[in-house]
Structures are given as structure tokens and as C-alpha cells.
Amino acid sequence: MLEEPKKIIIDTDPGVDDAMAIFLALQSPEVEVIGLTTIYGNVYTALATRNALHLLEIAGRTDIPVAEGSHVTITKGTKLRIADFVHGTDGLGNQNFPPPKGKPIELSAADFLIQQASCYPGKVTVVALGPLTNIALAIQSDPHFVKNIQQIVVLGGAFAVNGNVNPAAEANIFGDPDAADVVFTSGADVLAVGINVTHQVFFTDADRDKLAESSGKYAQYLCKILDVYYSYHHDAYSTKGVYLHDPTALLAAVTPSLITYTEGVVRVQTTGITRGLTLFYNKQKRFGEVTEWSDKPSVKVAVTVDAPAVVNLVMERLTNS
Numbered sequence: 001m002l003e004e005p006k007k008i009i010i011d012t013d014p015g016v017d018d019a020m021a022i023f024l025a026l027q028s029p030e031v032e033v034i035g036l037t038t039i040y041g042n043v044y045t046a047l048a049t050r051n052a053l054h055l056l057e058i059a060g061r062t063d064i065p066v067a068e069g070s071h072v073t074i075t076k077g078t079k080l081r082i083a084d085f086v087h088g089t090d091g092l093g094n095q096n097f098p099p100p101k102g103k104p105i106e107l108s109a110a111d112f113l114i115q116q117a118s119c120y121p122g123k124v125t126v127v128a129l130g131p132l133t134n135i136a137l138a139i140q141s142d143p144h145f146v147k148n149i150q151q152i153v154v155l156g157g158a159f160a161v162n163g164n165v166n167p168a169a170e171a172n173i174f175g176d177p178d179a180a181d182v183v184f185t186s187g188a189d190v191l192a193v194g195i196n197v198t199h200q201v202f203f204t205d206a207d208r209d210k211l212a213e214s215s216g217k218y219a220q221y222l223c224k225i226l227d228v229y230y231s232y233h234h235d236a237y238s239t240k241g242v243y244l245h246d247p248t249a250l251l252a253a254v255t256p257s258l259i260t261y262t263e264g265v266v267r268v269q270t271t272g273i274t275r276g277l278t279l280f281y282n283k284q285k286r287f288g289e290v291t292e293w294s295d296k297p298s299v300k301v302a303v304t305v306d307a308p309a310v311v312n313l314v315m316e317r318l319t320n321s
């Protein structure tokens with residue numbers, strides 16, 4: 001008998017690689033996208049909402065609700081770091097797409113997450129592609145959320161490698177370190193897919209050419225918006241290609257066998273020059289003293305990924321569209 005598709009909510013800040021991940025999810029029979037929630041990160045939250053609605057219109061999937069998320073960090077911080085230099089000022093490769101016709105639903109992102117998790121207890125996975133503010137708000141405002149949610153797959157962290165904002169921090173964790181620490185220590189089933197893993201998944205210039213040759217509707221759309229993302233990678237990393245951050249995290253939820261993971265306690269540095277650092281404790285040593293990692297629940301941290309399989313799936317599903 002066929003398994004029921006896994007219900008997922010994508011928390012997103014679209015974003016070029018977010019667009020890839022969203023289209024990939026819509027092309028994946030293993031999952032049913034039951035909503036998008038929006039957050040700042042690659043763009044401000046209002047633009048993330050507009051882009052989420054736009055992408056669903058491109059996909060012909062306006063049946064999927066969009067719930068707008070927080071405009072500020074969990075500590076009400078308004079000094080946000082927006083990665084428009086990675087994705088373009090519109091978040092989608094400076095294409096000046098017309099505004100979407102649709103509107104977000106009345107519920108906030110956090111309330112939508114809470115509602116869906118309690119409607120389908122143990123059956124909803126959140127794929128978090130931006131800073132973790134909405135998820136932390138859901139955890140803080142509903143004591144049942146942590147047990148109701150099936151899994152939270154987090155694209156974020158830099159485990160034992162340098163960050164991409166600065167040597168310490170990865171962009172999504174840096175965006176709201178306090179929220180990230182709430183999520184990692186909440187006791188929920190959390191799987192963190194950090195840039196130590198996503199930097200192994202590389203989409204080359206030649207891969208983009210292959211996308212361009214296909215007549216798939218998502219392939220065609222993505223080729224338009226990928227330029228800015230490619231230029232950024234050429235400049236920042238001197239690479240001939242781009243990292244598939246968001247698609248890799250999405251596929252970790254769709255096909256968990258693509259990654260391996262280890263388990264331990266993750267805390268996030270919230271102040272100082274290492275703000276946003278994710279520090280993993282592997283529990284191999286029993287420390288004599290009580291530490292900030294003692295008695296905290298374990299999370300899963302991705303260690304390896306079958307990168308060729310991820311690239312193949314991305315290519316196959318986006319070209320056959």
C-alpha cells in the first residue's frame with residue numbers, strides 16, 4: 001500500500017534557493033505542502049510573503065495557504081540582516097515580477113503552525129529555510145506544539161566549519177540566534193542541516209545550462225532568477241556554480257535516507273563576536289560540572305549527504321515539470 005504523503009509546512013524567506021526548494025516540494029509525491037509561512041532573511045518579511053504568493057501563482061497552486069510571519073526577532077529586534085546581495089533586492093534575481101493577486105491568510109505564521117500541528121498531531125513536518133523566529137514563537141506560545149509537531153528540519157548552522165556571514169555564524173542562525181536556541185533546546189524532534197552539509201551540494205554552471213535546455217516550467221522560471229545567485233557565488237567563493245542550501249534541507253525531509261546524522265545537544269551563542277555560532281556537544285564526555293549543555297534534549301545534526309543523488313533529484317524534478 002502506498003504511504004500517505006508527509007504533510008509539510010515550509011517556513012521560507014524567498015529567496016532564489018527557496019524558490020527551488022518550494023518547486024521541488026510541489027514536484028515531490030512523497031510530501032504534501034499544506035502551507036507556506038514567511039520570515040525575513042533573504043528579504044524582509046513583507047516581501048517574503050509577496051514572493052511566496054507569487055511562486056504559488058507561478059506553480060498554479062494558489063490552493064496552498066500563505067501565513068505571514070514575524071517582522072522582528074524573538075527579542076523584538078528590528079536591526080535585521082537582509083541578504084539582498086545574494087538574491088537581488090526583490091529576492092528573486094531582480095526580475096521585477098508583477099505583484100501577486102493572492103493575499104496571505106489572517107492567521108500569523110506562528111498561529112498557523114500551532115493550528116496545523118494540533119489538527120494533525122504527529123503528522124506535520126516543518127521545513128525551516130530562514131531564521132527560526134516563527135517556530136520559536138510557536139514553541140513559546142503553545143506548550144503542546146513540541147509534541148504535536150512531527151519534526152522540524154532546520155536549514156541552518158555551521159557545525160565545526162566556518163559560517164557564511166562571518167567565520168562564526170551561518171546566515172539563518174545569525175538572523176535570530178535567540179530563536180534558534182529556543183528551537184534547539186525545545187525537546188522537539190529537530191534535524192539541523194548545516195552548511196557543513198549543504199556546501200557539499202553544488203549545482204554547477206553546466207547544471208544550469210542543462211536546466212536552461214529543458215522545457216520544464218520550473219526549470220525555465222529558475223533560469224531567469226538564478227543569475228544574481230550565480231554571480232554572488234562566483235564573487236564570494238570563486239566557484240563555478242552555487243550551493244543548493246534550501247533544496248538539500250527540503251530533500252532531507254522528503255527522502256531522509258539522503259543524509260546521515262549524529263545526535264547531541266546544540267546551543268547557540270547569542271552575544272559577542274561569535275553571536276550565531278552553533279555549538280554541538282556529542283555527549284562523549286561526562287563533564288564533572290553542570291554546563292549550559294547539561295540536561296538539554298538532544299537534536300539530530302546532519303553529517304553526510306549523498307550529493308550526486310540530491311543534484312539528480314533536483315534536476316529530474318525541475319526539468320520534468
Ligand SMILES: O=c1[nH]cnc2c1ncn2[C@@H]1O[C@H](CO)[C@@H](O)[C@H]1O
Binds near residue numbers: 042083164171245
Ligand atoms: O553569504 C551569504 N550570506 C547570507 N545568506 C546567505 C549567504 N549564502 C547563502 N545565503 C542564504 O542563507 C542560507 C544559507 O545560509 C540560504 O537560504 C541562502 O539562500
